Amino acid sequence: MVQIEGKQFIGFDEHAGGTETFRSTHAATGEQLNYIFHKATQAEVELACEKAGDAFQVYRKKSGVEKAVFLETIAKEIETLGDQLIDICCQETALPKGRIEGERSRTINQLLMFASLLREGSWLDARIELADPLRTPLPKPDIRYMHVGLGPVVVFGASNFPLAFSVAGGDTASALAAGCPVIFKAHSAHPATAELVARAIREAARKTKMPDGVFSLLHGEGSIVGMQLVKHKLIKAVGLTGSFTAGKALFDAAVKRDQPIPVYAEMGSTNPVFVLPQAMKKNYEAIAKGFAASVTLGIGQFCTNPGMMMYQRDGVSDNFIASVKTEFENTLGGAMLTDTIFKSYTQGISRHKAEMDVLALGKEVEMNNSAHPVLFKTTADVLERHPQLAEEIFGPTSTLIEMKSKDEMLSAARNLSGHLTATVQGTEEDLVAHQDLLDILSQKVGRIVINGFPTGVEVCSAMVHGGPFPATTDGRSTSVGTAAIFRFTRAVCLQNMPQALLPPELRDENPLGIWRLVNGTRTKETIH
Amino acid sequence: MVQIEGKQFIGFDEHAGGTETFRSTHAATGEQLNYIFHKATQAEVELACEKAGDAFQVYRKKSGVEKAVFLETIAKEIETLGDQLIDICCQETALPKGRIEGERSRTINQLLMFASLLREGSWLDARIELADPLRTPLPKPDIRYMHVGLGPVVVFGASNFPLAFSVAGGDTASALAAGCPVIFKAHSAHPATAELVARAIREAARKTKMPDGVFSLLHGEGSIVGMQLVKHKLIKAVGLTGSFTAGKALFDAAVKRDQPIPVYAEMGSTNPVFVLPQAMKKNYEAIAKGFAASVTLGIGQFCTNPGMMMYQRDGVSDNFIASVKTEFENTLGGAMLTDTIFKSYTQGISRHKAEMDVLALGKEVEMNNSAHPVLFKTTADVLERHPQLAEEIFGPTSTLIEMKSKDEMLSAARNLSGHLTATVQGTEEDLVAHQDLLDILSQKVGRIVINGFPTGVEVCSAMVHGGPFPATTDGRSTSVGTAAIFRFTRAVCLQNMPQALLPPELRDENPLGIWRLVNGTRTKETIH
Structure with a gap:
């Protein structure tokens, strides 16, 4: 049995600098649980953002396989948490054991799905246009294109999916897959569940030698810690599943920043x-x-x-x-x-x-x-x-x-x-x-x-879990399925970069064997 | 020689309801040119938006080939404008003839590039997950995914590319390719050039039987008409190449709407x-x-x-x-x-x-x-x-x-x-x-x-012409190259839809012969 500490997990370190605390509730009885959680201070928010910024400089260069192993190890470490995770999660949410066990499977499968996507490489959307020095009136340069991670991402836990849309849930998995460090703001309704899963991620990060700060977990009640995170200049995107009020407030704050950032808030839907x-x-x-x-x-x-x-x-x-x-x-x-x-x-x-x-x-x-x-x-x-x-x-x-x-x-x-x-x-x-x-x-x-019902969202490459505003703040995006990785990426192109300095994804010899678009043709071939 | 009318082109009709007019300038001499342009009234803005909304209901169902023929016909009609286009454009911009001729070629090539993308179909990112009724604990449903157009798009003309980033420029081409009607706000510095190109698009729309309202051209000086367009509830996205002030103002207006919409403004860059x-x-x-x-x-x-x-x-x-x-x-x-x-x-x-x-x-x-x-x-x-x-x-x-x-x-x-x-x-x-x-x-x-210089942007599949804020309002996007189509699309998925009701892109027999991701494998094969 793991001891619940109630502290911020900032990279590999624990912090409890604040004096304000809160406790979670046994949802089915209304009694307070015995775990005490410290709310993150502004200094702790700052530290988590700085560590995430530093970690990004290392993490963004990890290969697809290295990131895949990290995600797979997170999945294993979640399994290792065993019944303690299920018991605490059931206490904090009043959701039945079978449901939470199913949600744990789903969470693990999501991590493995992104690991598999990373090993396969198509999400990079690698595109190569070869030089044509003889073209008239102007020679054609060599141009190579691929997706890269945006930078540190803040993710908010959803109350209703304490595992699958929480600490190691869909947004965390897709952000980590994209090469983005994650700062996770735990939902105050299930902070002990959050801490256990954060331990699994931290353990996986240590075991797979990921940089300090690739993941942090912060606690808070209300919107203070969340707003501090969303307004921080090192944060480059935000993921949330929650209420319209919460999602719209984060969106409004994000678009008013000196550098506006995307907010992917899934807010509410009547699902006719x-x-x-x-x-x-x-x-x-x-x-x-x-x-x-x-x-x-x-x-x-x-x-x-x-x-x-x-x-x-x-x-x-x-x-x-x-x-x-x-x-x-x-x-x-x-x-x-x-x-x-x-x-x-x-x-x-x-x-x-x-x-x-x-x-x-x-x-x-x-x-x-x-x-x-x-x-x-x-x-x-x-x-x-x-x-x-x-x-x-x-x-x-x-x-x-x-x-x-x-x-x-x-x-x-x-x-x-x-x-x-x-x-x-x-x-x-x-x-x-x-x-x-x-x-x-x-x-x-x-x-x-x-001829079905909308509850039950299949986790697969073809899922769209999103929709036009006000269902979400960005109707171009999905929070479930492999396409969710594009929430946290942008494309960059390299013009006339020497072979030796290209990332492996874009080198002539295609060492990763990935699908690429070469002069408009989709192929896995080497370029001669 | 075509007569310059100076009116709004709203779908297939011309309107000049407003009393306010302006004239463009012979940029090299400072003399006013003889063409008189009516500024669009609020009622004309409203009409253009309504027509675009209605046109979307028809245009979104046009096949890739039909849209490709439309774009190819626009390209032909622009060629047909001949020297009159070059002469007027040179007058309004003081840019030399050779440059404008080159820009015309680029504009035509951009249209043809998107036509070719539509014929080829990969931009749809079609994804199919087949049902597995025997899966435990729950059967797997059949889920099929593809990109669709967002809806009517407003595009603003750039002063510095009176053809390639203007009426039939990159944003118009990619929006029309995506299945989105375009309302184009002409740049007040080259309204006669804009009208000529709008004639070409209108002629192409007529010849290829596109719906009335698939394209409109509106005139105005300053920001009034543009703001009316961006705030209109039927408009679903905005494209602009212009100043930081102009781009940021549109972005701020768009995110404050009841339904926020994406703004792709390319604003400025020092290109170190x-x-x-x-x-x-x-x-x-x-x-x-x-x-x-x-x-x-x-x-x-x-x-x-x-x-x-x-x-x-x-x-x-x-x-x-x-x-x-x-x-x-x-x-x-x-x-x-x-x-x-x-x-x-x-x-x-x-x-x-x-x-x-x-x-x-x-x-x-x-x-x-x-x-x-x-x-x-x-x-x-x-x-x-x-x-x-x-x-x-x-x-x-x-x-x-x-x-x-x-x-x-x-x-x-x-x-x-x-x-x-x-x-x-x-x-x-x-x-x-x-x-x-x-x-x-x-x-x-x-x-x-x-080892080159940044001027000269190759139009191809691998180009990224975009960048983090403040270079653009949306660093996840490009305004040049085939990936620009994703500015104006979102994915939709269909669960357990009968074959007969699926769009051809997603039917088992793959009648369009496009690349698709079937159960995670990229293939052009029919599904048996």
Whole structure:
């Protein structure tokens, strides 16, 4: 068993210069846990940034294989944490053991996915244009292009994924893969979990001889430490999964810096689900069941939770509504992640109750901050009059929205703001008849799901977990999948650089055997 | 000969609703030209945005080949404009005929380069992860990913490239290639040139049956029309090559919108040149000659103009300085592009004279707004005390900065802000001995040039014409080369979409024969 220190991990050293402390909570009971955490001081923030800046000068030159070994070693060290990680994480989040074990697997797989990407090398997007000294009117120079890391990155932990979107989560893995040191601001709801994972990263950095400062973990409550980090001149990009308020505040601060920097904040999404007529007729029971489960999975605390379901009124609607009601009444509430989330949920539900009917309630569960699942029902015209009803309430709630016609459904789709996902339940015949709907939705989201539910984000090369503002602050980006590495890179080109001074990725002999674009042709060949 | 109308080209229609007009100037004489241009009204801005929004719904579904034919037809129509385009452009800019003819070729080649990229299809970055229904603990869904256009784009014309960075220039070509309609705000210094090129685009859009609104041209002086465009909710991205003041103002407006949008502003760069000791010894005469020519090429009005040259004091420095002086004294001044640019140049030269010695003056030329080339000389410590001396003065001027040692040179390199380019003149031995310098520079710029000069930007797949702030507002991007298409795209993924409803790019049979990443393997194969 590892002792929880409650200190800042700044590179390989621990610091606890501040006098202010806080404790995390046993989320299911509301009791304070015994670990005491020091909040980072301004001097500690400064030190972490300086160490990250220095580390970048070394880390950016590590080869793909060296970085891959580092990520693989982090994965191993997380496994080595064993049950202590699972137990503490369950205490701090009230999430069940099975879920946390699954999330640990996902976290490890994400690290291994980026390690594999580094070994394979295509993310460099290496491009070579060979010189043509005889070209007229001007000779063509030799130009070679590849992606490099931006510099030190600040990542913020998400409350709802204490492992997979936290200390060694997606943003950390993609930033480290890109060659960027990471300063991680731990979420104050799971600081002990954060410290354990930080230990794993630190141990991996030591074992693989990475520079001091390639990773730091800082603690704090509220926004002070986070803002100090985002405003620091050595920081070159920011990753966050959190609320609209938090994400937008960081974005606003980042664009006002002397040197503006990119902020990748995933902020919130209502993930609308559309049920088309034939699918409703054939499958309404299965859709009702899947929907109720997706809304209440993990006490509804997913970015991809389906917060709206739209359908057209017709002969089977009443059966469908009755099924959804029955399924929803069988769902269970439970302890939410934090006091703040529970309060927001309760307030959101009150606001919705003022404008919409409650169709069904899930079962109450006696726990601390226990959310009661609520399903609302309304009509398209109410939604149009009260567009704020389309805003996310984080938790186990959703709204059935009845449409009079296909046109009303298309109009509701057109009025959507940016979301992470949109889901369509439809037979092939339905889908063909609703290509206009699919076309509208593809402009509103990062991912369209057909005949599934949006919860469950596959970690793979083809995933887009992102979407137009206000789902994220940068709709050109994804936080899940291999393309997430481009959050933290830019391209640089070298003109007429002698072979001996080129990085191996761009040398004629292609020593790494990577795919490259040579004079417009994609090849793994050596250049003769 | 085409009649210049001086109206807004809004889609296929012309509008001149406003009463305010302006005229452009014969730049070499200062006389007003006979064409009268109406400034766009707010209603015309609104109409152009609405048409662009509507056009996007059609244009985004055009195939790569259809868009390629559109771009190729634009290129042909520009050729068809013939000498009238060259003559009017020379009048409005005072740039010589040979230069404008060369720029026309470049503009046409850029359009053809993007057409070729569209036919080839790799920019889509198509990624397919096939379903695995038997995977445990959860089945793997089918997920398919590709890039799509962001939506209507506003592009601003650059004063200094009236063709290649103007109406049918790089940003327009890459936005149209990405599937985005373009609203072009003409530069008020070359509105007649802009109108002619807009006619070519309009004609090409008609001939290739592109939707009304795929392209519009608006006129205005100052920032009113531009700001109205950037703040319009239908606009999804902005491209500009211009001053820091203009670019930063657009960036600030864009990030304050209800929905922030990306701004790609290329703003300014001093493009430092470093001369290493062995190269100076062996090549000082050639370096002096090339440098003087690069500083004064096109009256110094290039984004990549070398505004600083740094070298270490040693035995040959005096010979080198004498050579640079002689070469510079043989350079010619001439008419600048606009009154404003000439005024800024004159003011910049006065500010520099207060802090630095004049080493050499070029030859004066009797013309309107005629810039006199000025070469300054100073030392590293002066630059360190007055960092504003490193800011760009747009025009035929540069500064020799003498360093006492390699350490002083490294320190000056570390203090650089973001630039488009850095150039190093060195023998292979020099370069090996200065890998630390190259390493610093690669973090400061988009392109490193070895033994050349930064003016002259090769249009190809491997070019990066961009760089960290303040060279641009988005250092992750390039405005030249095929990678510029990613300014105007984002990825979308489709989960479990039936084959019949997938876009051809992502269908199993790969009807377009493009490179795709299938389950992590790059291939052009059909999926069975």
